[in-house]
Amino acid sequence: MSEQKVIRFMRQRYVAAALSIALIIASITGFAMNGMSLGLDFTGGALVELKYETTADLNSIRDEISDLGYPSASVIYFGSDRDVQIRFQTDNPQKGGEVADAFVESSTVPVELQRISYVGPQIGEELTNDGGLGMLLSLVIVMAYVALRFQAKFSVGAVAALIHDVIIVLGVFAIFQLDFDLTVLAAVLAVIGYSLNDTIVVADRIRENFRIVRNKTSVEVVDISLTQTLERTLITSLTTLLVLLALFFVGGEMIHNFALALIIGVVVGTYSSIYVAANVLLGLNISREDLIPVEVEKEGEELEELP
Template sequence: MLQHNDIDESKKEFKIFDFMYWNKLAFLILGLLIISSILIIFIFNFNWGIDFTGGTLVEINLEKSINIDLLRNKLMESGFKKPIVQKLNNSKNIMIKVSSFPSSIDTNKLSTKLVSIVNKYERQKVIINRIDFIGPSVGTELIKNGLIALLFAIIAIFAYISYRFEWCLASGTVIALLSDLIITFGFLSLFYIEIDLTIVASLMSIIGYSLNDKIVISDRIRENINKMQSISYYKIINISLNQVLNRTLMTSFVTLIMVLILLIFGGSLLKDFSLTMLIGIIIGTISSIYISLPISLIVNKKCS
């Protein structure tokens, strides 16, 4: 534990937990996680959803309402991989989105297959309102635009933090954000979680949460640099982390509780979203301390 008698104007003694004492070990572990994630992505690739690979959308109208969770399970038993089943205007109007069927049947045969499954398990008349085919080219365009948007977002974040704080803090924050995404992508690839627009939304939420956490810490460091000019940057980081520790832990705890509730009670549609958020929040909180700040510490030595 570090002790310092000149932290504020009142000259009171504070006991400061030395977070940076473990920075090299934690940095090494997280570095191995990043390298492992990249290797996993190259080996296992991603499980792209219908939004990226293309598929078929069928809207049907039923005589009476049905249990969409049961229908989804029956479709999966019949060979459809993770079909999306949603109610539209009412419980009798159902939208079904599926990727290519294993036997590579055409759109008309696919809709006939869907109708036969509903008739088999629900024994009611089914009317097809519309059939739309979503081509794979849409997915390619989405991926391209998403990567471009992400690149510009990272550049904008770096520019803002460089202007708001110092570029040594900005470099650590941007690298930590990239590491959050890489490790989260590694988990998505390892567990073969289907990547659709819901997962993209969770990734954007992770970036926002992680960035907010890092900016709060950076802001406190900036304030303490102005107040404690005679103290080393290493000690200022530890002091700042201790000052925002309660806020960071409480925010992370409350957010994790909400995500766990979604994971347990949100159903199959929110399961992958919640799991991705859970992984991202944990990694983002750790990287705020043991990637962002060690990098800024190294860069600051070169700046000084």
Template sequence: MVEFFKQRIRRIRYLTSFVSVALMVISLIALGVNGLNMGLDFTGGMVTEVSVDANVTHDQLVDTLEPALGEFTNVTHSDQEGRWLIRYPIPAEGQQIVDLTKVLSPISHHIEVVSNSMVGSQVGQDLVDQGGLALLISMLSILGYLCFRFEWRLASGSLVALLHDVVLVLGFFAATQMEFNLTVFAAVLAILGYSLNDSIIIADRIRELLLAKQSTPIEEINDQSVIATFSRTMVTSGTTLMTVSALWIMGGSALQGFAIAMFIGILSGTWSSISIGTVLPEWFKLEPKHYLPVEVDDAP
């Protein structure tokens, strides 16, 4: 496997870069056509905590509540046995408010509405604004860090790789119309940090080899850098994917969106740091002279 990778590394880098561009275009089209299916955290909705019989399962609640409350109903277990949090859209004007006691009566003998609250649309809009601001500040901070640490030709690869990973995750949620809520947004911010770490490892190696092998073409420098960091990348990504997979399988519906976003982000972050992170500096003609000290003329 390793020998196969070494022999075809340049072809793999170029091929994955074209795949990345194609996926970005598809994701942007999906975002433009479908948009994101914003969850109740952003659009507003009702949050009701109910107490039912201890033997009532999550699937029973979902199957019973969705026909009455709509497909965007979300059910999560509370901190006590038999207590559940139900999130569902605010009834439209003129629609009758659903009586949860009647809806749940076929599957439970004991039903008690513990609390009932409403998240208004204004609060949801504030969350959208704050989330967008958080994402913008994160990207600007990363941009500043990359400009400080690397020459712009090398930094551009890491920055575009970050944008690629975020666009792919957003495009997936737009294409599938899965609910985009606060937990998914938290995953997007986590992906930024994870992808940046991968890109910096490879970029550091490229910079070292540029100075150590100044007569070597940049294409070969990039090949050697990817090969040198390949085992570290596979171990890191593999163990993280195992953890996220366990979270996906065992975390239930409440963490499903978070786990899926992280899974996609880790995969795309791994290949984008190899493809985009190395191919873009080649297109911008990165050379060893860009990292050599500037000679100062001592002549009077």
């Protein structure tokens, strides 16, 4: 690749590092001040699904559920504008049935009860713990894989990029108090996989170029590698975003937060694969010597035979 065609990404590495630090601080501040708005999957509560004969008025249903003593209940369409899902926090397993009966009796149009379910606080606590352990375990496995596949410095860069992405995605949900449920947790785990895939592609090209490019500094080699992978990264990200934007705008409220978490994760993951992982590698002083296998001279290999 000619010198003129190389994009000097790393000229802005200090600006990118400052931006990442600012986003992480803002996310952590959001956690500390607001905490996560956990959904019923984690906190425990009741879920009621109703099917109306005509289009359901969500505002009217919200007012009614508020009058029943649950002003913070979640009321959304699922499937169609006649199917309504109501979620509210309670520690009484019977409340779901009582609320469903109240809606069926008070409605001016025929209403059919589809489903009632209850998630106890103990199950919610187990889901919270298991979800957190699942994310930590995935990061440990990623670090081990990258260290074995590439080199220890690459594993630090990859895990730093993943932690960066996860903290920012969770930070957005904490700052804006968006519901965090199992679908969003699944999206966060998908973000880890997506970001890792991008980071591995970049790391593979950096390793290859360190071995074949001569008379270049580490910064120049990283710039060459990022330039070579930029087209692939942008095409992958843009095509993924097109699908996610369609899900976000027309997929319905059931998967709204799921799509939002993935959109944030894809954007931040693309950024981190270019700047965070590569920035960490340069901070660890990655060099050609780190990637060339050490040849061990066998004992007696150079000894000449005696006459």
